[in-house]
Structures are given as C-alpha cells and as structure tokens.
Amino acid sequence: MQKIHWFCNATRVRRLRAHGFTLVELLIVLAIFSAVLGTIFSSLSEGQHASQISSEEIEIHQNLQDILSLMTSELRAVGFPPETFYDAAYLQKPSTHKNLVAHGLMSIGLQEIRFQGDIDGDNAVDYVRYYLSGTSAPYSLNRFGGAIKPDGTLPGGSPQKLADQVESLQFRYFNNSGLETLNLPDVATIEIQLTLRTKHLDPLSHIYRTPP
Numbered sequence: 001m002q003k004i005h006w007f008c009n010a011t012r013v014r015r016l017r018a019h020g021f022t023l024v025e026l027l028i029v030l031a032i033f034s035a036v037l038g039t040i041f042s043s044l045s046e047g048q049h050a051s052q053i054s055s056e057e058i059e060i061h062q063n064l065q066d067i068l069s070l071m072t073s074e075l076r077a078v079g080f081p082p083e084t085f086y087d088a089a090y091l092q093k094p095s096t097h098k099n100l101v102a103h104g105l106m107s108i109g110l111q112e113i114r115f116q117g118d119i120d121g122d123n124a125v126d127y128v129r130y131y132l133s134g135t136s137a138p139y140s141l142n143r144f145g146g147a148i149k150p151d152g153t154l155p156g157g158s159p160q161k162l163a164d165q166v167e168s169l170q171f172r173y174f175n176n177s178g179l180e181t182l183n184l185p186d187v188a189t190i191e192i193q194l195t196l197r198t199k200h201l202d203p204l205s206h207i208y209r210t211p212p
Helices: 002-019 023-075
Strands: 105-108 112-117 126-133 139-147 160-174 189-196
Touching (some): 023 112, 023 139, 023 189
Antiparallel strands (some): 105 112, 126 139
C-alpha cells in the first residue's frame, strides 16, 4: 500500500511539471509581451503626436489668417488723413492738434515697418510698428501701436505679441511701376510674406510643419 501511494504522488508530481512553465519559458513570454506592449504604446504615442500636430496646424492657419487680416487692414490706412484734408492756415495754428495729419510710412525694412494712419476711424492718427524679436527661429511677431497724443508725441504702453512661432517674415515694397524699392516716397504696394511653424516636431518627418 505504501508503494502504491508513493507511485501516485510521483505521478501527480510529474503531471504538474508537464503542465507548468520553466523560468526560461516565463522569461521568453515576458520578453514577447513587453515587445508587444512597447509596439502598442509606441503606436499610440505616434498617434497622439500626429493628432497634436494636426491641431497645431489648424491653430496656426487660423492665427496666420487673423494676423494677415489685421496687418492688411491697418496698412490700408497708411497716410490717412493726409495734409490736404485740412486748410493750411488751420494746421498752422498753435492750438491745432498735431495728431490730425498722418505722415504715412515712417520706416521700412525687410522685417520691420512703422507707419501712421487713422486705422480705427476715430479721427485721431495712430502710430503702428510691426517687428520681430529673437535671435533665431522661432521668432516672435510684435505689434506696438496706439493713438498719437494731441501734441504729436508717440503713444506709450507695451507691445502686443501676435505670434511666437514665426519661421520667417519679410516685407517687400514696390513702386507704381511694380519695381521693388526701399525709397519711402515711392512705395505704392506692400507685400507681406509670413510663415508660422508648429511648436512640436512632426513624429514622422522630424521637422517643424509650416502650413501654407
């Protein structure tokens, strides 16, 4: 009876070993499982980054449209109202406000422009300056502006940051013949080339996207 009892226990032990896993097998399974999880999480991460980049592109495109609309609207008011709107004798009176006449373009450059004009139609001339700040991309696009004071002095205050992901900005100036010029009196048309870029790298190309 004792031998039979021992044989049964031995048989049971052998069956447990046959249906169990060795340490090596467990390590192999864990390694495969870890690799599968790594692939899944990597795919999820790439998907999240791609979604983030797409959202940034939409935001950049909207921001670009808003900035260009603002700049275009204000530049159309350059030099308005001119001196010819007023009687010369009236303007020569000491009591006449010095902010009634816009002097148009004040300074032009490839990445900066300064001008005067009644941009909001309130019969008071405004001073506006657009310029970049920063030593390398991404730059910040800033706008400083406000109504010129009655004595003709420039407005105070701080500049407004319009965008902080600027890849490039360039102003180009043309005369009535369509030729480029940097001579203030000859400028008839202004072209704005503004490029914004995403904050994060594209997960596939590893570059910053610059939506058109």
